[in-house]
Amino acid sequence: MSLRQQAVALGTLSRKEYHRVVRIWGQTILPPVINMALYFVIFGNLIGSRIGRMDGFDYRQYIAPGLIMMAVITNAYGNVVSSFFSAKINRHLEEMLVAPMSNVTIVLGHMVGGMIRGVLVGLAVTLVALFFTPLPFAHPFITLSVFLMCAAIFSLGGLINGIVAKNFDDVSIIPSFVLQPLIYLGGVFYSISLLPELAQQVSRLNPILYLVNAFRFGMLGVSDVPIGFAWAMMLASLAVLFATCVLLLQRGYRIRE
Amino acid sequence: MHALSVRQLTKVYANGVRAIDGIDLEVPRGDFCALLGPNGAGKTSLIGIVTSLVRKTSGEVRVFGHDLDTEASAVKASIGVVPQEINLNLWDKVGNIVVNQAGFYGLPPARARQRAEVCLKQLQLWDKRDETARTLSGGMKRRLMIARALMHEPRLLILDEPTAGVDIEIRRSMWEFLRALNGAGTTIILTTHYLEEAENLCRNIAIIDRGRVIERGPMTEVLAKLNEEVFLLTPRQPVDVPPSLAGFEVRLNGPQELEVAMPRARSVNDLFAALSAAGIEILSLRNKANRLEELFLALTERKGEAAPPAGRARP
Numbered sequence: 421m422s423l424r425q426q427a428v429a430l431g432t433l434s435r436k437e438y439h440r441v442v443r444i445w446g447q448t449i450l451p452p453v454i455n456m457a458l459y460f461v462i463f464g465n466l467i468g469s470r471i472g473r474m475d476g477f478d479y480r481q482y483i484a485p486g487l488i489m490m491a492v493i494t495n496a497y498g499n500v501v502s503s504f505f506s507a508k509i510n511r512h513l514e515e516m517l518v519a520p521m522s523n524v525t526i527v528l529g530h531m532v533g534g535m536i537r538g539v540l541v542g543l544a545v546t547l548v549a550l551f552f553t554p555l556p557f558a559h560p561f562i563t564l565s566v567f568l569m570c571a572a573i574f575s576l577g578g579l580i581n582g583i584v585a586k587n588f589d590d591v592s593i594i595p596s597f598v599l600q601p602l603i604y605l606g607g608v609f610y611s612i613s614l615l616p617e618l619a620q621q622v623s624r625l626n627p628i629l630y631l632v633n634a635f636r637f638g639m640l641g642v643s644d645v646p647i648g649f650a651w652a653m654m655l656a657s658l659a660v661l662f663a664t665c666v667l668l669l670q671r672g673y674r675i676r677e
Numbered sequence: 678m679h680a681l682s683v684r685q686l687t688k689v690y691a692n693g694v695r696a697i698d699g700i701d702l703e704v705p706r707g708d709f710c711a712l713l714g715p716n717g718a719g720k721t722s723l724i725g726i727v728t729s730l731v732r733k734t735s736g737e738v739r740v741f742g743h744d745l746d747t748e749a750s751a752v753k754a755s756i757g758v759v760p761q762e763i764n765l766n767l768w769d770k771v772g773n774i775v776v777n778q779a780g781f782y783g784l785p786p787a788r789a790r791q792r793a794e795v796c797l798k799q800l801q802l803w804d805k806r807d808e809t810a811r812t813l814s815g816g817m818k819r820r821l822m823i824a825r826a827l828m829h830e831p832r833l834l835i836l837d838e839p840t841a842g843v844d845i846e847i848r849r850s851m852w853e854f855l856r857a858l859n860g861a862g863t864t865i866i867l868t869t870h871y872l873e874e875a876e877n878l879c880r881n882i883a884i885i886d887r888g889r890v891i892e893r894g895p896m897t898e899v900l901a902k903l904n905e906e907v908f909l910l911t912p913r914q915p916v917d918v919p920p921s922l923a924g925f926e927v928r929l930n931g932p933q934e935l936e937v938a939m940p941r942a943r944s945v946n947d948l949f950a951a952l953s954a955a956g957i958e959i960l961s962l963r964n965k966a967n968r969l970e971e972l973f974l975a976l977t978e979r980k981g982e983a984a985p986p987a988g989r990a991r992p
Contacts, residue, residue: 421750421754425782426783428780428783428784432777432780432786433777433780433781436777439773510764510766510767511760511762511764512766514760514764515764515781515825517730518728518729519778519781519782520751520782520783521783522750676729676731676732677690
């Protein structure tokens with residue numbers, strides 16, 4: 421299959437995933453937007469007004485980048501894991517496996533699908549945030565690059581989960597018991613400078629802290645972590661996760677008997 | 678160059694089951710070939726390996742000369758597959774399913790839409806293109822899987838039990854369609870439990886049992902290996918005791934039915950002469966079963982040793 425044909429296959433898979441996201445927008449786009457609006461109302465307006473300023477910013481402003489990242493992470497991940505696992509369990513994944521599209525194309529197509537949902541939800545949540553508080557977008561390139569890389573990283577994470585999962589429990593375990601705690605403890609609602617030294621050191625082991633702070637740096641210009649390191653870590657994660665996905669597909673892990 | 682060439686193919690699953698045990702098989706270009714075998718014989722594993730859904734343990738698979746190990750992309754591009762179980766995205770629209778499948782094979786969207794119209798019309802599904810697959814009947818779903826498999830115009834079409842659970846009328850129309858497709862040059866490999874289907878459609882046959890090919894060749898030659906034929910006769914008068922007919926094995930299935938096993942060396946005229954001599958007038962005669970089924974049972978009994986009863990293929 422030529423490169424041009426692989427591009428057609430990639431376009432087909434990406435379009436298929438996009439249509440899926442849009443077709444069931446009531447499940448894919450709307451709930452996270454409502455959730456984030458509630459976060460802004462409760463943590464931003466009601467509780468936030470008593471907290472005061474954080475790192476020199478109004479609390480609503482301070483939590484906005486973290487909440488946007490939270491929406492991007494959970495939706496990019498959730499989109500790919502549910503799409504891939506349902507295709508696997510209902511066996512229409514075979515449509516792709518019998519076709520000559522390469523494993524790289526299959527991985528890219530699912531990654532793009534997850535990114536589409538992550539970006540759509542992220543943009544919608546950003547609009548909600550702008551309704552509550554102004555956002556200065558201090559470093560637009562960093563904002564955009566972190567936004568897209570974060571969506572890509574967690575799409576790939578979702579794909580690995582979808583490949584490895586044997587049942588529906590396996591699909592919900594990682595988001596509920598790993599991703600959600602890491603997001604909440606990843607500096608979405610607070611600066612780790614408020615924590616005792618030991619807790620700060622432990623927090624620095626949480627990869628999501630770097631994503632949230634890099635995005636916050638892009639939007640507000642403040643961060644708890646070095647941006648260069650965070651950016652490099654994201655790139656490295658992207659490469660490692662992508663290679664892992666391709667390798668798993670090549671080996672047919674839990675896909676081909 | 679053969680459409681499919683399989684050499685010393687083996688598949689041992691992780692649980693130790695040896696599903697394929699050194700199969701050698703060649704399917705010529707343009708052939709219409711039947712793969713028969715009891716449940717668990719290895720047919721679906723063989724198809725799975727050829728279509729890249731199952732990893733082989735050892736051996737060689739070539740499709741139109743392309744090696745599955747080194748030219749998997751060319752092998753996949755040559756094959757269209759209709760699996761045994763429904764594997765459609767039931768929430769997707771019929772039109773989207775076939776257009777997407779064409780896209781996965783690299784057909785640009787405009788060409789994919791053209792092919793979708795052709796294939797869906799051929800399979801009488803064009804008016805269903807905007808409906809979701811879950812709203813289709815069982816027969817329509819099977820036809821949709823055939824349309825999907827044909828979108829990229831494969832040179833080799835593999836159908837695993839394509840008419841299972843389909844009513845007779847649709848089955849016959851599918852047979853006509855497959856005959857026409859084969860007539861137009863597409864090589865077809867078919868597995869089926871309907872032995873009548875194989876006998877009607879296929880020129881060549883391979884019988885698989887316990888992961889091995891136990892018989893193969895042109896349908897006529899393979900059927901010629903049957904050394905007897907069994908007829909069911911309805912006598913005009915009820916019969917109490919099976920008559921003794923020299924050279925024929927006769928059983929009484931009831932007062933109105935005689936079962937006669939006739940060696941291939943004898944003719945039906947001989948049988949009627951013997952019956953007349955015994956004073957039995959016959960109202961009607963029919964084959965007990967289709968010939969292929971008799972052969973199939975004979976082969977799997979003879980060579981399969983303790984083949985499990987559930988493994989018998991019956992229409």
